[in-house]
Amino acid sequence: MTSLPEYSDKVKEHFLKPKNFGKMTKPDAKGQVGSPACGDIMELFLKVDKKTKEINDIKFQTFGCAAAIASTSVLTEMVKGKTLAQAKKLTMKDIKEKLEDLPKIKLHCSVMAIQALRKAIENYELQN
Ligand code: FES
Numbered sequence: 001m002t003s004l005p006e007y008s009d010k011v012k013e014h015f016l017k018p019k020n021f022g023k024m025t026k027p028d029a030k031g032q033v034g035s036p037a038c039g040d041i042m043e044l045f046l047k048v049d050k051k052t053k054e055i056n057d058i059k060f061q062t063f064g065c066a067a068a069i070a071s072t073s074v075l076t077e078m079v080k081g082k083t084l085a086q087a088k089k090l091t092m093k094d095i096k097e098k099l100e101d102l103p104k105i106k107l108h109c110s111v112m113a114i115q116a117l118r119k120a121i122e123n124y125e126l127q128n
Pocket of ligand 1: 035038039040064065066067068106108109112
């Protein structure tokens with residue numbers, strides 16, 4: 001029998017009350033990733049200030065596990081107000097730290113959040 005992963009209080013907090021959850025109407029860019037391993041899907045929406053390149057608003061939808069939802073939720077908090085260049089530097093280690101750790105078998109869920117963010121930024125830069 002496999003045991004359930006132990007989550008930190010921070011993970012539980014973000015999973016139970018995700019921040020910036022939902023769809024955005026008319027985003028400036030969107031990034032979507034799926035994990036072939038678990039079949040989960042993550043989608044991020046960005047509003048970007050054209051002049052300063054700051055991320056003014058960010059929303060997400062995740063059809064995935066608790067760690068995926070918590071990772072994306074905490075990521076949106078970290079990214080708001082940052083420039084695209086600053087946001088690009090975030091890694092899964094930053095998410096792991098903010099969430100006060102993640103079980104090893106759930107690290108790929110935080111990687112998905114970073115990939116969705118990078119994809120959204122890449123799509124923004126391609127269109128602007
Ligand atoms: S198990 Fe699929 S994203 Fe976490």
